Amino acid sequence: MIGAGLAGLSAALALTARGRAVTVYEAAPVAGGRCRSYFDRDLGLTIDNGNHLLLSGNRATMRYLEVFGGRSGLARPDEPMFPFIDLTNQQRWTIRPNRGRIPWWVFSRARRVPGTTPMDYLALLRVLRLRTDVTVYDAIRKGTLYPPLIAPLTVAALNTQPEQALARLLAAVLRETLMKGGDACLPMFPRNGLSAALIDPAVAMLTGRGAALHFGRRIAALRIAGGRVAGLGGPDGPIPLDAEDAVVLAVPAWVASDLLPGLMVPTVFGPIVNVHFRLDADPGPAGFIGLLGGTAEWVFVKHGHVSTTTSAASRLVEMDANRIVASVWPDVRTALGLNGRTPPPPWRVVKERRATVTASATQERRRPAARTELANLVLAGDWTATGLPGTIEGAIRSGETAAGLCAG
Numbered sequence: 320m321i322g323a324g325l326a327g328l329s330a331a332l333a334l335t336a337r338g339r340a341v342t343v344y345e346a347a348p349v350a351g352g353r354c355r356s357y358f359d360r361d362l363g364l365t366i367d368n369g370n371h372l373l374l375s376g377n378r379a380t381m382r383y384l385e386v387f388g389g390r391s392g393l394a395r396p397d398e399p400m401f402p403f404i405d406l407t408n409q410q411r412w413t414i415r416p417n418r419g420r421i422p423w424w425v426f427s428r429a430r431r432v433p434g435t436t437p438m439d440y441l442a443l444l445r446v447l448r449l450r451t452d453v454t455v456y457d458a459i460r461k462g463t464l465y466p467p468l469i470a471p472l473t474v475a476a477l478n479t480q481p482e483q484a485l486a487r488l489l490a491a492v493l494r495e496t497l498m499k500g501g502d503a504c505l506p507m508f509p510r511n512g513l514s515a516a517l518i519d520p521a522v523a524m525l526t527g528r529g530a531a532l533h534f535g536r537r538i539a540a541l542r543i544a545g546g547r548v549a550g551l552g553g554p555d556g557p558i559p560l561d562a563e564d565a566v567v568l569a570v571p572a573w574v575a576s577d578l579l580p581g582l583m584v585p586t587v588f589g590p591i592v593n594v595h596f597r598l599d600a601d602p603g604p605a606g607f608i609g610l611l612g613g614t615a616e617w618v619f620v621k622h623g624h625v626s627t628t629t630s631a632a633s634r635l636v637e638m639d640a641n642r643i644v645a646s647v648w649p650d651v652r653t654a655l656g657l658n659g660r661t662p663p664p665p666w667r668v669v670k671e672r673r674a675t676v677t678a679s680a681t682q683e684r685r686r687p688a689a690r691t692e693l694a695n696l697v698l699a700g701d702w703t704a705t706g707l708p709g710t711i712e713g714a715i716r717s718g719e720t721a722a723g724l725c726a727g
Protein backbone atom coordinates (compact mmCIF):
# COMPACT_ATOMS: atom_id res chain seq x y z
CA MET A 320 0.00 0.00 0.00
CA ILE A 321 1.47 3.35 -1.00
CA GLY A 322 -0.31 6.10 0.95
CA ALA A 323 -2.19 5.93 4.25
CA GLY A 324 -4.99 8.38 3.59
CA LEU A 325 -8.55 7.08 3.87
CA ALA A 326 -8.32 5.25 0.54
CA GLY A 327 -5.16 3.41 1.59
CA LEU A 328 -6.47 2.67 5.07
CA SER A 329 -9.77 1.36 3.77
CA ALA A 330 -7.98 -0.88 1.24
CA ALA A 331 -5.63 -2.13 3.96
CA LEU A 332 -8.52 -2.87 6.32
CA ALA A 333 -10.39 -4.77 3.61
CA LEU A 334 -7.29 -6.81 2.68
CA THR A 335 -6.27 -7.64 6.24
CA ALA A 336 -9.87 -8.71 6.92
CA ARG A 337 -9.34 -11.30 4.17
CA GLY A 338 -6.15 -12.48 5.82
CA ARG A 339 -3.79 -10.77 3.38
CA ALA A 340 -0.42 -9.52 4.62
CA VAL A 341 -0.22 -5.77 4.10
CA THR A 342 2.73 -3.37 4.19
CA VAL A 343 1.98 0.36 4.11
CA TYR A 344 4.43 3.07 3.03
CA GLU A 345 3.31 6.58 3.95
CA ALA A 346 5.36 9.67 3.15
CA ALA A 347 4.06 11.75 6.06
CA PRO A 348 4.94 11.06 9.70
CA VAL A 349 1.29 10.16 10.37
CA ALA A 350 -1.67 8.64 8.55
CA GLY A 351 -4.74 10.53 7.35
CA GLY A 352 -3.57 12.56 4.36
CA ARG A 353 -6.12 15.26 3.65
CA CYS A 354 -8.24 14.14 6.59
CA ARG A 355 -6.18 14.52 9.73
CA SER A 356 -5.75 16.38 13.02
CA TYR A 357 -2.70 17.96 14.52
CA PHE A 358 -1.73 19.84 17.64
CA ASP A 359 -1.44 23.56 17.00
CA ARG A 360 1.02 24.91 19.55
CA ASP A 361 -0.04 28.56 19.21
CA LEU A 362 -3.69 27.73 19.80
CA GLY A 363 -2.89 25.04 22.35
CA LEU A 364 -5.48 22.86 20.64
CA THR A 365 -5.76 19.81 18.45
CA ILE A 366 -7.39 20.98 15.25
CA ASP A 367 -8.36 19.33 11.98
CA ASN A 368 -6.86 20.31 8.64
CA GLY A 369 -10.46 21.05 7.74
CA ASN A 370 -13.99 20.45 8.91
CA HIS A 371 -15.38 17.27 7.41
CA LEU A 372 -19.11 16.63 7.37
CA LEU A 373 -20.45 13.13 6.80
CA LEU A 374 -23.99 11.92 6.28
CA SER A 375 -25.40 8.64 7.57
CA GLY A 376 -26.08 7.70 3.92
CA ASN A 377 -22.31 7.51 3.29
CA ARG A 378 -22.59 3.76 3.52
CA ALA A 379 -18.96 2.79 2.82
CA THR A 380 -17.87 5.25 5.49
CA MET A 381 -20.35 3.80 7.96
CA ARG A 382 -19.02 0.29 7.14
CA TYR A 383 -15.47 1.54 7.63
CA LEU A 384 -16.37 2.99 11.03
CA GLU A 385 -18.15 -0.20 12.08
CA VAL A 386 -14.91 -2.17 11.62
CA PHE A 387 -13.58 -0.51 14.77
CA GLY A 388 -16.91 0.41 16.36
CA GLY A 389 -16.06 4.02 15.70
CA ARG A 390 -19.35 5.88 15.10
CA SER A 391 -19.21 7.11 18.67
CA GLY A 392 -16.32 9.40 17.68
CA LEU A 393 -18.77 11.43 15.62
CA ALA A 394 -21.15 14.06 16.96
CA ARG A 395 -24.61 13.90 15.49
CA PRO A 396 -28.03 15.30 16.31
CA ASP A 397 -30.87 12.94 17.21
CA GLU A 398 -32.77 13.92 14.09
CA PRO A 399 -31.66 14.98 10.61
CA MET A 400 -31.35 18.76 10.73
CA PHE A 401 -29.48 21.49 8.91
CA PRO A 402 -29.70 24.91 10.59
CA PHE A 403 -29.04 27.94 8.38
CA ILE A 404 -28.75 31.68 8.75
CA ASP A 405 -28.99 34.22 5.95
CA LEU A 406 -26.46 36.86 6.96
CA THR A 407 -27.99 39.46 4.67
CA ASN A 408 -31.23 39.62 6.68
CA GLN A 409 -30.44 37.55 9.80
CA GLN A 410 -33.24 35.11 8.97
CA ARG A 411 -32.75 31.66 10.53
CA TRP A 412 -34.31 28.33 9.61
CA THR A 413 -33.65 24.63 9.95
CA ILE A 414 -34.17 22.11 7.17
CA ARG A 415 -35.55 18.96 8.80
CA PRO A 416 -36.04 16.02 6.45
CA ASN A 417 -38.32 13.39 7.99
CA ARG A 418 -36.66 10.05 8.62
CA GLY A 419 -38.59 7.85 6.17
CA ARG A 420 -38.29 7.66 2.39
CA ILE A 421 -41.50 9.55 1.60
CA PRO A 422 -40.45 13.21 1.79
CA TRP A 423 -43.47 14.70 3.53
CA TRP A 424 -41.17 17.28 5.12
CA VAL A 425 -41.36 19.39 1.95
CA PHE A 426 -45.06 19.93 2.76
CA SER A 427 -44.21 21.37 6.17
CA ARG A 428 -43.36 25.06 6.32
CA ALA A 429 -41.51 24.45 9.57
CA ARG A 430 -39.19 21.91 7.91
CA ARG A 431 -38.44 23.39 4.50
CA VAL A 432 -36.61 26.53 3.39
CA PRO A 433 -38.73 29.64 4.09
CA GLY A 434 -40.23 31.18 0.98
CA THR A 435 -40.20 27.89 -0.95
CA THR A 436 -43.15 25.70 -1.91
CA PRO A 437 -43.28 21.89 -2.20
CA MET A 438 -43.20 22.27 -6.01
CA ASP A 439 -39.76 23.91 -5.81
CA TYR A 440 -38.30 20.65 -4.53
CA LEU A 441 -39.15 18.93 -7.81
CA ALA A 442 -35.96 20.60 -9.09
CA LEU A 443 -34.06 17.99 -7.09
CA LEU A 444 -35.86 15.21 -8.94
CA ARG A 445 -34.99 16.81 -12.27
CA VAL A 446 -31.29 16.67 -11.38
CA LEU A 447 -31.51 12.93 -10.84
CA ARG A 448 -32.58 12.36 -14.42
CA LEU A 449 -29.70 14.26 -16.03
CA ARG A 450 -27.28 12.10 -17.95
CA THR A 451 -25.38 14.75 -19.91
CA ASP A 452 -22.48 17.00 -18.90
CA VAL A 453 -24.77 19.87 -17.94
CA THR A 454 -23.67 21.98 -14.98
CA VAL A 455 -25.77 22.53 -11.88
CA TYR A 456 -26.12 26.19 -12.81
CA ASP A 457 -27.37 25.46 -16.33
CA ALA A 458 -29.66 22.68 -15.16
CA ILE A 459 -31.45 24.29 -12.24
CA ARG A 460 -30.51 27.89 -11.58
CA LYS A 461 -34.11 28.97 -12.20
CA GLY A 462 -36.32 28.40 -9.23
CA THR A 463 -36.56 29.52 -5.66
CA LEU A 464 -34.60 26.60 -4.27
CA TYR A 465 -31.38 27.41 -6.09
CA PRO A 466 -29.97 30.27 -3.96
CA PRO A 467 -30.80 28.96 -0.47
CA LEU A 468 -30.25 25.23 -0.98
CA ILE A 469 -28.99 23.90 -4.31
CA ALA A 470 -26.10 26.35 -4.76
CA PRO A 471 -24.70 25.98 -1.20
CA LEU A 472 -25.20 22.22 -1.30
CA THR A 473 -23.25 22.03 -4.57
CA VAL A 474 -20.37 24.08 -3.23
CA ALA A 475 -20.26 22.05 -0.01
CA ALA A 476 -20.57 18.57 -1.52
CA LEU A 477 -18.64 19.09 -4.78
CA ASN A 478 -16.17 21.81 -3.72
CA THR A 479 -16.93 23.43 -7.05
CA GLN A 480 -18.95 26.49 -8.00
CA PRO A 481 -22.34 25.55 -9.58
CA GLU A 482 -21.34 27.24 -12.86
CA GLN A 483 -18.69 24.52 -13.32
CA ALA A 484 -20.07 21.67 -11.25
CA LEU A 485 -21.45 18.62 -13.03
CA ALA A 486 -25.11 18.16 -12.13
CA ARG A 487 -24.79 14.39 -12.33
CA LEU A 488 -22.19 14.37 -9.56
CA LEU A 489 -24.59 16.33 -7.38
CA ALA A 490 -27.24 13.78 -8.37
CA ALA A 491 -24.96 10.95 -7.22
CA VAL A 492 -24.75 12.56 -3.77
CA LEU A 493 -28.50 13.24 -3.60
CA ARG A 494 -29.35 9.69 -4.67
CA GLU A 495 -27.45 8.25 -1.72
CA THR A 496 -28.61 10.77 0.87
CA LEU A 497 -31.61 13.09 0.54
CA MET A 498 -33.47 10.82 -1.88
CA LYS A 499 -33.19 7.94 0.59
CA GLY A 500 -34.96 9.95 3.27
CA GLY A 501 -33.88 11.55 6.51
CA ASP A 502 -32.36 8.35 7.88
CA ALA A 503 -29.62 8.76 5.26
CA CYS A 504 -29.17 12.45 6.08
CA LEU A 505 -28.09 12.47 9.71
CA PRO A 506 -25.18 14.92 9.68
CA MET A 507 -22.07 13.75 11.53
CA PHE A 508 -18.74 15.32 12.25
CA PRO A 509 -15.89 14.50 14.60
CA ARG A 510 -16.04 16.73 17.63
CA ASN A 511 -12.70 15.51 19.00
CA GLY A 512 -10.79 15.49 15.77
CA LEU A 513 -10.65 13.63 12.48
CA SER A 514 -7.67 11.52 13.46
CA ALA A 515 -9.26 10.31 16.69
CA ALA A 516 -12.50 9.39 14.92
CA LEU A 517 -11.40 8.10 11.52
CA ILE A 518 -7.67 7.51 11.34
CA ASP A 519 -6.03 6.41 14.60
CA PRO A 520 -8.47 3.52 15.27
CA ALA A 521 -7.91 2.22 11.73
CA VAL A 522 -4.14 2.35 12.21
CA ALA A 523 -4.48 0.54 15.55
CA MET A 524 -6.70 -2.10 13.97
CA LEU A 525 -4.24 -2.66 11.13
CA THR A 526 -1.33 -2.96 13.54
CA GLY A 527 -3.36 -5.44 15.60
CA ARG A 528 -3.95 -7.49 12.44
CA GLY A 529 -0.22 -7.66 11.81
CA ALA A 530 0.08 -5.08 9.03
CA ALA A 531 3.44 -3.30 8.82
CA LEU A 532 3.01 0.47 8.69
CA HIS A 533 6.01 2.59 7.77
CA PHE A 534 5.60 6.33 8.27
CA GLY A 535 7.93 8.97 6.87
CA ARG A 536 8.70 6.60 3.98
CA ARG A 537 8.04 8.30 0.65
CA ILE A 538 7.99 6.01 -2.37
CA ALA A 539 9.87 7.88 -5.07
CA ALA A 540 9.65 5.42 -7.96
CA LEU A 541 7.98 2.28 -9.26
CA ARG A 542 10.24 -0.19 -11.05
CA ILE A 543 8.26 -1.64 -13.93
CA ALA A 544 9.30 -4.88 -15.63
CA GLY A 545 7.34 -7.43 -17.64
CA GLY A 546 4.03 -5.54 -17.43
CA ARG A 547 4.05 -5.40 -13.65
CA VAL A 548 5.53 -3.47 -10.76
CA ALA A 549 8.66 -5.37 -9.85
CA GLY A 550 9.90 -3.08 -7.11
CA LEU A 551 9.52 0.23 -5.31
CA GLY A 552 12.05 2.98 -4.84
CA GLY A 553 12.02 3.72 -1.12
CA PRO A 554 13.94 6.35 0.86
CA ASP A 555 16.52 3.76 1.93
CA GLY A 556 16.93 2.16 -1.47
CA PRO A 557 15.05 -0.32 -3.66
CA ILE A 558 12.26 -2.41 -2.15
CA PRO A 559 11.91 -5.62 -4.19
CA LEU A 560 8.49 -7.20 -4.69
CA ASP A 561 7.68 -10.90 -4.94
CA ALA A 562 5.85 -12.34 -7.92
CA GLU A 563 2.61 -12.60 -5.94
CA ASP A 564 2.80 -9.08 -4.46
CA ALA A 565 0.22 -6.50 -5.52
CA VAL A 566 0.57 -2.74 -5.16
CA VAL A 567 -2.20 -0.28 -4.32
CA LEU A 568 -1.23 3.24 -5.30
CA ALA A 569 -3.34 5.32 -2.88
CA VAL A 570 -1.59 8.67 -3.26
CA PRO A 571 -2.99 12.00 -4.53
CA ALA A 572 -3.49 12.31 -8.29
CA TRP A 573 -0.44 14.49 -8.85
CA VAL A 574 1.82 11.99 -7.09
CA ALA A 575 0.32 9.08 -9.03
CA SER A 576 1.08 10.78 -12.34
CA ASP A 577 4.68 11.42 -11.25
CA LEU A 578 5.12 7.78 -10.32
CA LEU A 579 3.35 6.49 -13.41
CA PRO A 580 4.16 8.79 -16.33
CA GLY A 581 1.45 8.57 -18.98
CA LEU A 582 -1.36 7.94 -16.49
CA MET A 583 -4.23 10.31 -17.16
CA VAL A 584 -5.29 12.00 -13.91
CA PRO A 585 -7.30 15.10 -12.98
CA THR A 586 -5.25 18.26 -13.01
CA VAL A 587 -7.57 20.87 -11.50
CA PHE A 588 -8.31 20.88 -7.77
CA GLY A 589 -10.47 23.19 -5.68
CA PRO A 590 -9.23 24.95 -2.53
CA ILE A 591 -10.94 24.90 0.87
CA VAL A 592 -10.19 27.50 3.54
CA ASN A 593 -10.83 26.77 7.20
CA VAL A 594 -10.45 29.20 10.09
CA HIS A 595 -10.18 27.84 13.63
CA PHE A 596 -10.95 30.16 16.56
CA ARG A 597 -10.11 29.28 20.17
CA LEU A 598 -13.56 29.80 21.59
CA ASP A 599 -16.09 27.88 23.66
CA ALA A 600 -19.55 28.23 22.20
CA ASP A 601 -22.95 26.62 22.48
CA PRO A 602 -23.10 23.91 19.79
CA GLY A 603 -26.90 24.08 19.57
CA PRO A 604 -28.80 20.91 18.60
CA ALA A 605 -26.84 20.21 15.40
CA GLY A 606 -23.34 21.35 16.38
CA PHE A 607 -22.97 23.35 13.18
CA ILE A 608 -24.76 25.98 11.12
CA GLY A 609 -24.83 26.83 7.40
CA LEU A 610 -24.34 30.48 6.44
CA LEU A 611 -25.62 32.26 3.36
CA GLY A 612 -24.43 35.64 2.14
CA GLY A 613 -21.10 35.76 4.00
CA THR A 614 -17.54 34.53 3.59
CA ALA A 615 -17.85 31.58 5.97
CA GLU A 616 -20.20 28.92 4.61
CA TRP A 617 -20.33 26.64 7.64
CA VAL A 618 -19.51 27.12 11.30
CA PHE A 619 -18.77 24.01 13.38
CA VAL A 620 -18.68 24.15 17.17
CA LYS A 621 -16.12 21.76 18.60
CA HIS A 622 -14.44 21.17 21.94
CA GLY A 623 -12.65 24.40 22.83
CA HIS A 624 -12.86 25.86 19.36
CA VAL A 625 -15.10 26.98 16.56
CA SER A 626 -14.16 26.34 12.90
CA THR A 627 -15.41 27.80 9.66
CA THR A 628 -15.33 26.31 6.17
CA THR A 629 -15.34 28.07 2.83
CA SER A 630 -15.25 25.71 -0.15
CA ALA A 631 -14.34 26.30 -3.80
CA ALA A 632 -12.51 29.25 -2.26
CA SER A 633 -10.28 30.32 -5.16
CA ARG A 634 -10.48 34.01 -4.26
CA LEU A 635 -10.19 33.60 -0.50
CA VAL A 636 -7.21 31.25 -0.65
CA GLU A 637 -5.11 33.99 -2.22
CA MET A 638 -5.84 36.45 0.59
CA ASP A 639 -3.60 37.18 3.53
CA ALA A 640 -4.65 35.30 6.70
CA ASN A 641 -5.42 38.53 8.60
CA ARG A 642 -7.80 39.66 5.88
CA ILE A 643 -9.47 36.27 5.83
CA VAL A 644 -10.09 36.47 9.57
CA ALA A 645 -11.39 40.04 9.26
CA SER A 646 -13.91 38.78 6.74
CA VAL A 647 -14.89 35.52 8.47
CA TRP A 648 -15.07 36.59 12.13
CA PRO A 649 -18.14 38.87 11.77
CA ASP A 650 -19.95 35.92 10.14
CA VAL A 651 -19.09 33.70 13.10
CA ARG A 652 -20.20 36.36 15.56
CA THR A 653 -23.57 36.72 13.88
CA ALA A 654 -24.11 32.99 13.38
CA LEU A 655 -23.36 32.21 17.03
CA GLY A 656 -25.19 35.28 18.37
CA LEU A 657 -22.07 36.72 20.03
CA ASN A 658 -21.73 40.33 21.09
CA GLY A 659 -21.32 42.51 18.00
CA ARG A 660 -18.03 44.02 19.14
CA THR A 661 -16.24 40.89 20.35
CA PRO A 662 -12.76 40.88 18.77
CA PRO A 663 -11.53 37.63 17.24
CA PRO A 664 -10.04 35.19 19.74
CA PRO A 665 -6.74 33.44 18.84
CA TRP A 666 -7.10 31.90 15.39
CA ARG A 667 -5.44 29.75 12.77
CA VAL A 668 -6.18 29.89 9.05
CA VAL A 669 -5.64 26.59 7.20
CA LYS A 670 -5.57 26.77 3.41
CA GLU A 671 -5.83 23.47 1.55
CA ARG A 672 -5.09 24.55 -2.01
CA ARG A 673 -5.70 21.16 -3.59
CA ALA A 674 -8.47 19.94 -1.29
CA THR A 675 -10.42 17.90 -3.86
CA VAL A 676 -10.66 17.35 -7.59
CA THR A 677 -12.84 19.97 -9.27
CA ALA A 678 -16.16 18.37 -10.17
CA SER A 679 -16.23 19.66 -13.75
CA ALA A 680 -16.92 17.69 -16.93
CA THR A 681 -13.30 18.00 -18.09
CA GLN A 682 -11.88 16.73 -14.81
CA GLU A 683 -14.46 13.97 -14.54
CA ARG A 684 -13.24 12.56 -17.86
CA ARG A 685 -9.70 12.45 -16.48
CA ARG A 686 -10.54 10.26 -13.48
CA PRO A 687 -9.06 6.80 -14.11
CA ALA A 688 -10.51 3.41 -13.18
CA ALA A 689 -8.88 1.45 -10.37
CA ARG A 690 -7.48 -1.21 -12.67
CA THR A 691 -4.31 -0.25 -14.58
CA GLU A 692 -2.43 -1.77 -17.49
CA LEU A 693 0.07 -3.22 -15.04
CA ALA A 694 -0.99 -6.65 -13.83
CA ASN A 695 -0.31 -6.10 -10.12
CA LEU A 696 -1.01 -2.37 -9.73
CA VAL A 697 -4.35 -0.82 -8.80
CA LEU A 698 -5.23 2.78 -8.04
CA ALA A 699 -7.18 4.14 -5.11
CA GLY A 700 -8.07 7.66 -4.05
CA ASP A 701 -10.98 10.08 -4.05
CA TRP A 702 -9.83 11.30 -7.47
CA THR A 703 -10.27 7.93 -9.22
CA ALA A 704 -13.50 7.17 -11.10
CA THR A 705 -15.72 6.48 -8.10
CA GLY A 706 -18.88 8.06 -9.52
CA LEU A 707 -18.84 10.42 -6.54
CA PRO A 708 -17.21 13.81 -6.03
CA GLY A 709 -13.91 13.91 -4.10
CA THR A 710 -15.14 12.94 -0.66
CA ILE A 711 -14.41 10.64 2.25
CA GLU A 712 -17.08 8.30 0.92
CA GLY A 713 -15.44 8.21 -2.50
CA ALA A 714 -11.98 7.64 -0.98
CA ILE A 715 -13.15 4.78 1.23
CA ARG A 716 -15.10 3.20 -1.60
CA SER A 717 -12.09 3.41 -3.88
CA GLY A 718 -10.05 1.57 -1.24
CA GLU A 719 -12.66 -1.20 -1.11
CA THR A 720 -12.61 -1.47 -4.90
CA ALA A 721 -8.82 -1.65 -4.96
CA ALA A 722 -8.81 -4.34 -2.28
CA GLY A 723 -11.36 -6.36 -4.24
CA LEU A 724 -9.15 -6.22 -7.35
CA CYS A 725 -6.01 -7.22 -5.41
CA ALA A 726 -7.74 -10.07 -3.68
CA GLY A 727 -8.89 -11.27 -7.11
Ligand SMILES: Cc1cc2nc3c(=O)[nH]c(=O)nc-3n(C[C@H](O)[C@H](O)[C@H](O)COP(=O)(O)OP(=O)(O)OC[C@H]3O[C@@H](n4cnc5c(N)ncnc54)[C@H](O)[C@@H]3O)c2cc1C
Nearest residue numbers: 322324325326346352353369371372538674700701710711
Ligand atom coordinates in the same frame (compact mmCIF):
# COMPACT_ATOMS: atom_id res chain seq x y z
C1 LIG B 1 -10.14 21.03 3.97
C2 LIG B 1 -10.87 19.80 3.47
C3 LIG B 1 -12.20 19.61 3.79
C4 LIG B 1 -12.89 18.48 3.34
N1 LIG B 1 -14.19 18.31 3.71
C5 LIG B 1 -14.80 17.14 3.40
C6 LIG B 1 -16.11 16.87 3.89
O1 LIG B 1 -16.71 17.69 4.60
N2 LIG B 1 -16.68 15.67 3.58
C7 LIG B 1 -16.02 14.75 2.82
O2 LIG B 1 -16.58 13.67 2.59
N3 LIG B 1 -14.80 14.99 2.32
C8 LIG B 1 -14.17 16.16 2.59
N4 LIG B 1 -12.90 16.39 2.12
C9 LIG B 1 -12.28 15.42 1.21
C10 LIG B 1 -11.58 14.27 1.93
O3 LIG B 1 -10.70 14.76 2.91
C11 LIG B 1 -10.79 13.49 0.89
O4 LIG B 1 -11.67 13.06 -0.12
C12 LIG B 1 -10.08 12.25 1.45
O5 LIG B 1 -9.43 12.52 2.66
C13 LIG B 1 -9.09 11.75 0.40
O6 LIG B 1 -8.46 10.60 0.86
P1 LIG B 1 -7.41 9.83 -0.06
O7 LIG B 1 -6.91 8.67 0.70
O8 LIG B 1 -8.03 9.59 -1.40
O9 LIG B 1 -6.22 10.87 -0.34
P2 LIG B 1 -5.17 11.53 0.67
O10 LIG B 1 -5.84 11.86 1.95
O11 LIG B 1 -4.53 12.63 -0.08
O12 LIG B 1 -4.11 10.38 0.97
C14 LIG B 1 -2.97 10.15 0.18
C15 LIG B 1 -1.82 9.74 1.09
O13 LIG B 1 -0.69 9.42 0.30
C16 LIG B 1 0.47 9.91 0.94
N5 LIG B 1 1.53 10.04 -0.06
C17 LIG B 1 1.66 10.99 -1.01
N6 LIG B 1 2.76 10.73 -1.77
C18 LIG B 1 3.31 9.59 -1.29
C19 LIG B 1 4.44 8.81 -1.68
N7 LIG B 1 5.21 9.16 -2.73
N8 LIG B 1 4.74 7.71 -0.96
C20 LIG B 1 3.98 7.34 0.11
N9 LIG B 1 2.88 8.05 0.51
C21 LIG B 1 2.54 9.15 -0.20
C22 LIG B 1 0.01 11.26 1.51
O14 LIG B 1 0.87 11.71 2.52
C23 LIG B 1 -1.38 10.88 2.03
O15 LIG B 1 -1.35 10.42 3.36
C24 LIG B 1 -12.21 17.53 2.53
C25 LIG B 1 -10.87 17.73 2.19
C26 LIG B 1 -10.20 18.84 2.66
C27 LIG B 1 -8.75 19.02 2.30
